[in-house]
Amino acid sequence: MARMKFLCDADRCIECNACVTACKNENDVPWGINRRRVVTINDGKLGERSVSMACMHCTDAPCAAVCPVDCFYTTEDAVVLHSKELCIGCGYCFYACPFGAPQYPKTGNFGSRGKMDKCTYCAGGPEADNTAAERVSYGANRLAEGKLPLCAEMCSTKALLAGDGEIIAQIYKERVAKRGYGSGAWGWKTAYKESIAT
């Protein structure tokens, strides 16, 4: 099986936020939650770069490790998913996540925040693939249809890449070799404990 990853080529990202919008639309993400966001580093300064960030579907995911009720699971494609049936909304995964991916529908205390929501890599949840129950809780399941996450599929500059880690790493390496520079595979060192030399 493939080892699915995201890779944002910050030298290509133009901060159009279309990935953010596409994600919200495709998954009917609840109000106030953004499963994907674009962060601009050194905004307005020389050499600023924008990075589109969501759940990176970490290797040895820290969210899963700290969850008191063990509601996370990793699919065969190495996508980190969770069960909203089991989640108790404690917030520990938010403290542990290096990328700020877990979010809650309500601002409130430990207990009234509601079930955690995060990027599913457009792979739904534990319910049967593409059922109404899955759709309501987690959004689309494009992976089950043989499609990649919509954020990456519709990225206009092909800055955001999704797919098997080795393949998207190869694409990024070729780009870096051809143009002669790259600001790095953002988040890879933290998420996968490996990086791509630029």
Place this chain on the structure above:
Amino acid sequence: MKKNVTYADGVRAVRRFGTHMAALGALVIALLVATPAAVTAQGQPGAVNPTASAVNEKQLLDALRPGQGISGRSSIPDARASRLEQPDGRVFREQRDASARTGGLAILGMLGLLVVFYLVRGKVRISGGPSGRTITRFGFVDRFAHWLTATSFILLALTGLNITFGRGFVLPVVGPAAFTSLSEMGKFVHNYVSFAFALGLVLMLLLWVKDNFPALRDIRWFLQGGGLIGLGHPPAGRFNGGQKLIFWSVILVGGAIAFTGYMLMFPFQFSTTIFDMQWANVWHAFLGLLLTALIMAHIYIGSVGMEGAFDAMGSGEVDQNWAREHHSIWAEKVLSKSSDGRPAPAE
């Protein structure tokens, strides 16, 4: 005289011109080549080297100090969305595991210690045997404060242990769905009961602080093993060295647990950084487990571990011989006050 221009002259002139042109051309080319380099050196826009000037993730990560993350600007209203990366999340996970492990070992260690102590020393009896006459040790308010704190602490400890270790021990037994219901209920109990615990801490502090200031005789009490390990009973006032230790542990550690607990209960209200939430979580768990271990010893000595001890917080009336042995100074004071044989309550 007009000079005759020969063919040879013409050829020479053309050659000379060619040489000049070649030199000029070389100069122009040299200038063209040199110009961009000169402009780049002056740092004018349009000649930026994207490799050198772009932000680089590796550099940003290398520059991070503990508690920091890579932040930028995001168009999403939630300010926390502008935090791109916080590798400390993994550190939090390690610290949380370490604090749970250490605290869990402290609890198991205390349990083992108490069992061994009971087997070796047995129940601490009243040396002179019960006298049959009692004096009042704790009035209603004292006992109310104690049991308010005690019952809430036991509920908090059980639900806290469930959040920390339930995944490993309870979940495999009851199954995921039941464990989520249990934990969700436990979480509400933990939240609401915490207010009773905090109130109990305040009450106990107000009621007992005046008798809990450390004194020189406490050192002697500890050197003699409090009459638990060695023989004979070192003198003590209303509270002996061990009780003072428990009192200050409960007040200070319990207070720290309550403070970090409210930080977690109202996330990002006391502080806006995720780093503060992480240490609050780690210390809340660690101190909670340590206090649980300590309270286990307190429960032991107040129940099966010592004859006559439970009455102090049970009925509030303790046997006179027990009082003379464990709190000699306090007992003398109380008994001398009550000339009519009706002892005054512990004050």
